[in-house]
Amino acid sequence: MDKCNWNEGQLAIGMGDNSIKLWNYSNAGSVMKKANKYHDYYDASVLWKGLQGKIEKIRCHPTREGYLAYSNEYGHVGIYDIFNLRHIPFRTYHKVQGAPSIDWGSDMCLALEDTDMKDTAISCGDDGVIHVYDINHPQAPPINLNERLKENNTSWMTSLNAKSSHRHVLKVDEKARLIAFGHTDGLVEVYRLDTLKLVFVSNCQRQVIKALDWKYFDDKTFLASGDDTGDIAIHVISTADMENTHEIPIPQPKPLHFLKGHTKSITDIKWSSHTDIARVASSSSDNFVVVWDAIKGESVSLFDRHRSRVLSLSWKVSDPDVLFSGSEDRFIYEWNHKDFSLTGSMKSRVSSVMPVSQESEKSTSRLKKDQQCMLLADKLTDGAVMKTMTEIVEKYLNDDQKLDNTLSRYIKFTKEDQPQASQHQNIHNLFFGDKEDIYHLVEIEESSYSAHNDVRNNLDIKLAMDIMQCQYKMFSKDHFDANTNSAMSDWIILALSPMVGKATWLSLMLEQAKKLESLRQFNLSAACYIACTHNYEAIEMYQKNHMFREAIALAKLRLPPNDPIINRLFGEWANELQKGDSDSLAASW
Known part of the structure; x- marks a missing residue:
């Protein structure tokens, strides 16, 4: 998912099939408001013409209205002009399965020494190849950015060639000054977009970098990187780093903070638009979304309503406390992170809730599913369900009611030795x-x-x-x-x-x-x-x-x-x- 910069009440969503949905969840950005007309929260339009395969990555153009960049499961990259319903595929694609990481590169004429590259899109596939496309000439061959990076950072590229890893994901900062790359071995690189010179390197992570995002806050430049283990590193890129003239920068072994709590791979990272606090949200294959205080290095909110991998995030433009989260369970939730404040240890909360949630999902017995859902609710409410159940049994039920078979099976929902109902029973x-x-x-x-x-x-x-x-x-x-x-x-x-x-x-x-x-x-x-x-x-x-x-x-x-x-x-x-x-x-x- 990605917010549409030309309409603060619209969200662009890659639907996991050969379509893109534009969800008009609010009429806040519309200039065509009709008097006394009730806004339909579920109003949406679907773009499908010319699209093929699962659309897994999507990015809205920062300045050009109606332009979306997308990539699909086959390694193809293209643009969709939504106002003219025009599909613009790039001829060159990544020859590996999996949707390439994509972003907008803005004006790269100076860096690439090419006057045509005034408006660009950049993609990085699992083949390690980085393409820079001229969106005004989509049929023209893209520029291989790997070769340009090598020309401008010869010594560094020589040392990289000794490693078996390759670049896997990219992210351009909101000012189009810096571009970050995450490697399959956990390495993070940052280059200046105007000179393509390497200015920052971190080797504090050891697994595949799955997501990156930038934030300018309190006169500092922050970069968050999430890896395959579920860990998130918060890096600070200083002014001195950006003016770095060393052929090989000294890799930073420690970030500002390591954010730990997720138990599975990070799928997306997004910074909020707050100006007084630094909030970053992370989604994971463990079914959870966590909001972190990046300055303190603490988790502040835990969203646990999804029933499968959470795949993407987006903060609401008009309210910096509200997020959208999309999951493999086919639900998109809109929620305020303050309503899901985290008390106690996040790690213990996730580890205690997840097994019960998974048992509830995979249970085939109706009774067992009900029992597991009650057990999950009991854990999420710190024992309030069991406390209420005990009170009901002791104060309000007579002896005959306590002997009722159906009632007794629900009363004993916490018993671990509860027999599993046969698949063919009843x-x-x-x-x-x-x-x-x-x-x-x-x-x-x-x-x-x-x-x-x-x-x-x-x-x-x-x-x-x-x-x-x-x-x-x-x-x-x-x-x-x-x-x-x-x-x-x-x-x-x-x-x-x-x-x-x-x-x-x-x-x-x-x-x-x-x-x-x-x-x-x-x-x-x-x-x-x-x-x-x-x-x-x-x-x-x-x-x-x-x-x-x-x-x-x-x-x-x-x-x-x-x-x-x-x-x-x-x-x-x-x-x-x-x-x-x-x-x-x-x-x-």
């Missing part, structure tokens, strides 16, 4: 749950077929269930019986039909669904219906063939929770169960 209760319970049911059903000897039918069922969960896999000839009319040629025709048009493809797909139903390949028939979003037809097909379990699972996955067809399916299944003398199960439906 399996039918999952039908009454939400979409997550149905996903779990499908997983159980799918895994139960792995021991079957009928390989063809096994794959048929597994394939259909994968498609029900949107885990699309490639069809192979082994999935079909060569003696039936469901031959590979049918699927080849279906694969080619989109070239003719969407209507033709839909027609052929529906015909194939009916054909598979007539051949009693019900699961593959349902898969064809689902592929063209004919969910009701797939459910009716299962219902007609008395496959109520599959019909209910599909309805829960694909239809709104209050759709009347779900209750109707339960009722019809109950009638079928009564015919088979399964009265107790019928009564539960």
